[in-house]
Amino acid sequence: MAPRVSEEHLRQRRADLLKAAVAVFMERGYERTTMKHVMEAAGVSRGGLYQYFANKEDLFEAVLEERLEDSAEETDRMLEEASSYWNLLLKVMFGGETVPDAEMDPLAASSLEFFITGRNDERRRIYGEKRYDLGLSIYRKVIEAGQASGEFSDYYEGELVARSIVTFFDGLALDHAILPEEKVRVKDQSEMLVDYLKLALGVSSS
């Protein structure tokens, strides 16, 4: 018999550890978090954490991976039953909502720190590329599907429009990490991006 219960248990344990880690990284950022902080937050022993993650880098990558993969899978699912690709694009951009709010991904600052300070590290570079590609592909798929259906204009290459979304969000995350909330005007800027996309994709304002 396959050890079903045990496998399920391990998966749940790992998920709990990731959840605790997310909270710690959000609060402290990447550099100032230690494995000990995560052990304390999760209420596990040293062995209980290292059994799942070899080090802090490994743990942080697992956190990022889980979030992005969930989002990629959800997009694929929603693509199959989309009645409006524009609505789907907004949902994908603003996490469930179809209107921008002033909320930023609370892990954005830690992620920036992780990739910027590690930019000369080969492994982290490769990992950064993988993430960029996966993030890009989420927007690209929706835009290309909308173009293929005729809902969006194909005047601009879908991939390039997708890339401009990633660039804009990366810039917002950066400025948000450095500047006080009211300076960046996240909501107004997100609405500006939505308007840019409407113009580029030929979506009428309604």
Added chain:
Amino acid sequence: MAPRVSEEHLRQRRADLLKAAVAVFMERGYERTTMKHVMEAAGVSRGGLYQYFANKEDLFEAVLEERLEDSAEETDRMLEEASSYWNLLLKVMFGGETVPDAEMDPLAASSLEFFITGRNDERRRIYGEKRYDLGLSIYRKVIEAGQASGEFSDYYEGELVARSIVTFFDGLALDHAILPEEKVRVKDQSEMLVDYLKLALGVSSS
């Protein structure tokens, strides 16, 4: 008599030190540069460098400041004699050229590192805000002048359009610092931004 020669000499000496420092920061980034590296590159003694700059942070801020102030002054000068605000905006965005190229500011990666790793440091935060405001004001002035003259549509608030330029460039700088050149497609993305701005400002394609 005022010590004119001496003052001029000091100013020149400081300019030479800044020039040497720029080259070192470009090559090594912020974190991995030391004052010793700069002394060696400039061919000065310890005292010769510390006479002008108290520490590495002070030196890097002076480097950034000089570049941004030059650019702000130049914009003010060009604003007075502009015949096309659209051309001026492109010049300001792409540093003299009116068409985007694939070149990024070679100090961009060091700047990102400087502000991201120092985001919990009060002094650096305040300094980051000052820089953001100055950068923003350069684009804002040109856009608002173009709107006042009737060359640009004033459908969108000029400050918000200016902000979207800063956000986009910050995102490009970030992605460029982390990813290989060919991944980011800097030139194509810059052209995309130019098109977004044309649409937002009602500039006809000609």
